[in-house]
Amino acid sequence: MNGKRTKRAQPLYKSQSNAQDHIISERKRREKLTQRFVALSAVVPGLKRMDKASVLGDAQKHIKYLEEKVGEFEEQKRERRLESMVLAKKSKLILDDNNQSSSSSCCEDDSSTLDLPEIEVKFSDKDVFIKILCEKQKGHVAKIMAEVEKWNFSITNSSVLPFGPTLDITI
Structure with missing residues (x-):
């Protein structure tokens, strides 16, 4: 031995187990993401396309629209406050x-x-x-x-x- 350490190979069953755990956790993550996109698409009115990019884009537009409406309602409330x-x-x-x-x-x-x-x-x-x-x-x-x-x-x-x-x- 010349002082260098050699890396020991892990047993085959551990690396296969880790790979399967990773695959399963990744699959669960994708399923959860898909479920959340479905839930988001259910609350955004007027969706024409259901792909993820369209859902996100339309959700963003809808949020901006709602923010504008909230601003209008707050302005009306201020005006009505001292009506x-x-x-x-x-x-x-x-x-x-x-x-x-x-x-x-x-x-x-x-x-x-x-x-x-x-x-x-x-x-x-x-x-x-x-x-x-x-x-x-x-x-x-x-x-x-x-x-x-x-x-x-x-x-x-x-x-x-x-x-x-x-x-x-x-x-």
Whole structure:
């Protein structure tokens, strides 16, 4: 021996076993791939050809089409989110002697009135956002909240910010 190692040959049954395992695993991989192509072709509408390249190409086109549709729907949702806005300037909340209220743009002499110079209302599905900028007066906020609750709204958040002679009320 001259110091070099010689590679021993593996027994014949091991190499045949490995080759068969490889063939079987490769066959399973191809079968799984074929099954997935069949499943993909079942969900892609309008396929004319069923070869793998056509299925992939049409699937890619269909995914791009769906992405565009999702973008359109998201845009419509954004537009619909604030689909309605009402602005009222110089409206009045009229309180009669029994503290029953109604909204009006004019005022009656026998009742007390509450000036609401700016009202902004936004609707989004079941949500309503109300923003009022009005004169600062004692009891003003309580009267406004009571009026909102009469409309059977559930107030989830509100804030009142005094600023000089005015109140910025967000409900």
